[in-house]
Amino acid sequence: MLNKLVIANPVTQTRDAVQQLIAYFNHGQQPEEMPSFYRLDGEMVLVLNNKKDAYYVTTPKTCSCPASVYNPGKPCKHSRKYFPQPKKSREELEAEGEAILEAHHNTAKRLARPPEDIRASLPGWPEGAHGPVEAI
Numbered sequence: 599m600l601n602k603l604v605i606a607n608p609v610t611q612t613r614d615a616v617q618q619l620i621a622y623f624n625h626g627q628q629p630e631e632m633p634s635f636y637r638l639d640g641e642m643v644l645v646l647n648n649k650k651d652a653y654y655v656t657t658p659k660t661c662s663c664p665a666s667v668y669n670p671g672k673p674c675k676h677s678r679k680y681f682p683q684p685k686k687s688r689e690e691l692e693a694e695g696e697a698i699l700e701a702h703h704n705t706a707k708r709l710a711r712p713p714e715d716i717r718a719s720l721p722g723w724p725e726g727a728h729g730p731v732e733a734i
């Protein structure tokens with residue numbers, strides 16, 4: 599299918615080709631007007647060019663626009679716009695935040711041991727004494 603062709607060979611598509619593609623995904627219905635972009639899936643977006651006569655094929659790492667051709671390996675404005683690339687996903691960040699909270703919670707629990715335990719562990723502490731605080 600056309601979709602497979604686009605994915606295997608990310609080159610700028612004509613407006614007509616994209617219109618057909620959208621119609622294909624749209625159960626044969628032609629779009630009323632051509633959108634400024636059309637997301638094929640999570641990894642590929644068709645982006646209408648400035649002249650509005652063709653669509654660039656944009657993925658997170660590649661794009662068929664001229665800027666991308668002149669700067670190979672660098673994500674162009676289309677890649678950056680349609681595929682914001684945070685270092686970590688939202689889920690990963692949330693999981694990390696929870697792990698930190700959990701660690702804090704455990705530390706607090708350890709510190710909140712009753713004082714009797716500490717006194718009992720000190721050698722030579724007089725039985726029944728309340729410590730030097732009372733002597734002042």
Ligand SMILES: [Zn+2]
Binds near residue numbers: 663674675677
């Ligand atoms: Zn581009």
